[in-house]
Amino acid sequence: MKTLLKNGLVVSGEETRKADVLLEDGKILWVKSEIACDEATVIDMTGKILFPGFIDAHTHFDLEVANTVTADDFETGTRAAIVGGTTLIIDFATQNKGETLKEALANWHKKADDKSSCDYAFHMAISDWNPNVSREIDDMMAAGVTTFKLYMTYPAMILNDGEIYQVLKRLVEVGGIAGVHCENAPLIDALIAEHKAKGNLGPSAHPTSRPDDMEAEAVHRLMVIAKEADSPIIVVHLTNEKALNEIRTARAKGQKVYAETCPQYLLLDDSVYEKPGFEGAKYVCSPPVRKKHDQEVLWKAIVDGEVNTMSTDHCSFTTQQKAMGKDDFTKIPNGMPGVETRGNLIYSEGVAKKRITLETACRVLSENPAKLYGVYPQKGCIAPGSDADITIIDPKKRKVIRASEQLQNVDYAPFEGVELEGCVDQVFLRGQLVVEDGKLLKEKQGQYIHRGKSNL
Ligand code: URP
Ligand code: ZN
Ligand code: ZN
Numbered sequence: 001m002k003t004l005l006k007n008g009l010v011v012s013g014e015e016t017r018k019a020d021v022l023l024e025d026g027k028i029l030w031v032k033s034e035i036a037c038d039e040a041t042v043i044d045m046t047g048k049i050l051f052p053g054f055i056d057a058h059t060h061f062d063l064e065v066a067n068t069v070t071a072d073d074f075e076t077g078t079r080a081a082i083v084g085g086t087t088l089i090i091d092f093a094t095q096n097k098g099e100t101l102k103e104a105l106a107n108w109h110k111k112a113d114d115k116s117s118c119d120y121a122f123h124m125a126i127s128d129w130n131p132n133v134s135r136e137i138d139d140m141m142a143a144g145v146t147t148f149k150l151y152m153t154y155p156a157m158i159l160n161d162g163e164i165y166q167v168l169k170r171l172v173e174v175g176g177i178a179g180v181h182c183e184n185a186p187l188i189d190a191l192i193a194e195h196k197a198k199g200n201l202g203p204s205a206h207p208t209s210r211p212d213d214m215e216a217e218a219v220h221r222l223m224v225i226a227k228e229a230d231s232p233i234i235v236v237h238l239t240n241e242k243a244l245n246e247i248r249t250a251r252a253k254g255q256k257v258y259a260e261t262c263p264q265y266l267l268l269d270d271s272v273y274e275k276p277g278f279e280g281a282k283y284v285c286s287p288p289v290r291k292k293h294d295q296e297v298l299w300k301a302i303v304d305g306e307v308n309t310m311s312t313d314h315c316s317f318t319t320q321q322k323a324m325g326k327d328d329f330t331k332i333p334n335g336m337p338g339v340e341t342r343g344n345l346i347y348s349e350g351v352a353k354k355r356i357t358l359e360t361a362c363r364v365l366s367e368n369p370a371k372l373y374g375v376y377p378q379k380g381c382i383a384p385g386s387d388a389d390i391t392i393i394d395p396k397k398r399k400v401i402r403a404s405e406q407l408q409n410v411d412y413a414p415f416e417g418v419e420l421e422g423c424v425d426q427v428f429l430r431g432q433l434v435v436e437d438g439k440l441l442k443e444k445q446g447q448y449i450h451r452g453k454s455n456l
Contacts, residue, residue, distance in 0.1 A: 002029070003431065004037050008045030008392070010382050012052075013363040021050065023388040026430035031382055047396065048425065051362055052381050053087025053389030054343045055369040057123075058179075058236060058260065058311030061091050062111040065156070066333040068324065071316040071409045075444075077339055078116040080408035083440050085343035085391035085424040086118055088379055088449060090369075092149050093122040097156065101126070101136040105143060109448070116446030118429060119389070121375070123179065125149040126167060127157040134170050141174050144450030146374050148178045149236070152218045153185040153286070161225055168229035175453045177372075179234035179260070182218035182243065183210060183287055192330055203280030204273045205329050207288035215287045216242035223250035223257070232256035232454070234372070237313050239265045239287045241297040244306065258372055258456065260309045261298050263345045264289050264336055264414060281322040282412050284332045285313065299355050302364055308456065309372060310346060310364040312338035316410045337410045341401055344420050347393055352421040371456035375449060388431035395422040399438070407440070 005021040010031060020035040021028060059081075062073040072080065074091075081089050093108035095101055101124055112120050124145050126133065140146075148171065150164055151157040159167065164180070171178055191209040195201075219235055223246055226233040235247060238259045247257050264285065269292045272283040283289060301307040315335025325332030346365060350356040356364075370380020377386050399420045403413040427435035434442045 002037055002040035004035060004040035004042045005045045005050065005390070006042055008048050008050040010050045011358045011362045012381060013359055013367040016358045021382060021390065023428065023431045026388055028382060028384055028386050028388050030384055045392065047394070049358065049393040049395060050382060051085070051391045051393065052366040053379065053391050053427070053429070054085045054365045055088045055090070055373070055379060056081060056086045056311050056314070056339055056342060057090040057309060057369045057373050058262070058313045059089045059091045059339055060313070060315040060335065063092070063094060063315065066331070068317065068321050068333055070335070071318050071321065072314065072337070074112040074115045074120070076407065076409040077314065078118045078120065078446055079440055079443055080340035080406065082118040082427055082429065083407055083424065083435050083438060084340040085427055086339060087389035087391065087427065087429050088119040088121065088375065089339065090121045090123055090373055092125045093145070094125040094157070095127045097128045099128065101133055101140055105140065105145060113448065115444060117434070117440070117443045118446045119449050120446055121373070121449040121451050123147045123149050125151070125157060126159065129159055129163040129167060134166070137170055137174055137176065141176060146176050146451050146453055148176060149181070150178050151181045152222070153181060153183040153188065158185055161221060164222070165225050165229050168226055168231040168233070172229060172231045177232050177234060177454045179236040180222050181236055182215055182222055184214040184217045188214055201328050203278065203284055203329050203332065206284050206332070207270045207273050210286060210288050212240040212242050212290060212294070215239060216246055219243045219246040223247070223255060227253070227255055232258070234258040234260065236260050237262055237265070237287065238298070238307065240290045240294040244297060244301055248306070258309070259307045260311050261302070261307050262311055262313050263338060263342055266295050266298050267345065267349055268414065269295060278323065278326055281325060281332045282319065283336065283414060284322070284329070284334055285315070285336045286334045303356055303360060308364065309369045310342070311369070312342050314339040316408060318411050336414050337408045338414070340406050340408045341413070341415055343391060344399070344423050345415060345418070347422050348420040352395070368456055372454050374452040374454050376455060379449070388428055390428040391424060392426040393422055394425035397423040397425060399423045
């Protein structure tokens with residue numbers, strides 16, 4: 001069956017041009033002006049913008065953490081993703097201490113297989129580094145899990161500097177790459193103890209116990225470790241200028257460093273933690289959201305190509321779950337929902353408000369994550385031979401973000417009330433129309449994507 005998308009604006013990381021796109025059997029057959037094809041079903045795309053399906057390379061679905069489980073599993077999380085224009089998520093399969101990587105991967109397949117409404121792949125978060133796990137890196141690469149997450153914080157998952165060095169050296173051998181959560185854990189623990197001693201137990205103590213310097217110090221340390229290991233590295237969820245400066249310094253020395261940020265660090269500032277009552281808990285994530293100045297720095301870094309990808313770090317908890325920390329901010333489960341709104345927010349707040357171009361949006365939402373995470377050109381571009389994953393934005397459409405209307409399994413929306421100027425209208429997943437008029441038409445069509453090596 002052939003489908004012809006007529007007269008749309010087709011976006012790549014390089015250019016935006018008016019073209020027709022012909023799809024057949026889940027793939028893109030042709031991209032050019034004035035395609036004629038009698039047997040195709042023709043859909044008029046006049047006035048609409050066609051992006052390669054968005055990729056969210058940072059989600060946590062069905063994750064047991066902080067004595068609870070994230071509110072979104074693969075069923076609800078990927079439904080929310082696809083209506084938001086995301087056709088591929090890369091979730092963090094997470095090794096519990098004492099587990100093998102193979103057990104963790106099998107566990108994640110059980111959570112995701114046959115339940116996902118967009119395509120999915122996995123990184124592997126290593127929480128327990130030992131010789132057996134080192135050998136299993138080969139098995140992960142063979143299974144299409146070519147990227148790994150390491151935490152410099154969180155007691156359940158933290159690796160020390162020596163272990164991080166050993167993981168990076170091992171990944172160099174196989175062509176894998178690690179993304180690292182950078183925060184200085186012992187110093188944060190000391191700041192938390194000070195807050196507690198003073199009786200500061202509410203959400204406003206969260207950002208001040210995890211200041212930007214704690215992140216910048218950890219990024220600096222990571223750069224030293226990666227240099228010693230002669231390894232490329234990804235800094236995930238970058239939040240602030242000081243941490244970015246550490247990346248700039250390492251790059252200037254010739255190191256290969258990639259950076260990811262998320263909409264909450266571009267569009268929210270730390271005044272959210274001063275909201276009345278326990279409202280601030282909704283925004284408790286780590287690293288915390290920062291100053292307005294950091295937002296401006298990060299937008300510019302996206303424009304300048306210093307920040308390569310924009311993911312969500314979707315790690316959702318209901319307000320009831322957040323209330324686990326009502327008497328002690330350190331017990332508030334860390335994380336925010338975002339997988340449903342990322343594409344719309346970045347189009348509306350980024351492109352429509354002229355902070356970034358269509359091409360830049362394409363690079364950070366689709367093309368760069370596809371290259372960095374080893375799925376390009378299967379994903380990340382609208383080109384002959386690629387999967388027919390296409391996210392169509394109607395720039396004339398208006399919508400207000402409302403928790404009451406969202407598919408993600410949370411009773412609040414961090415961007416409640418934001419008026420969107422331009423929204424995701426239709427989504428094709430491997431040639432199937434799965435979202436129409438922003439509504440889910442077909443669910444559970446997602447497939448596991450076996451990834452290759454990073455090639456950004
Ligand atoms: O607060 C956050 N970001 N929770 C999710 C886990 C992580 O740190 O990525
Ligand atoms: Zn993290
Ligand atoms: Zn995360």
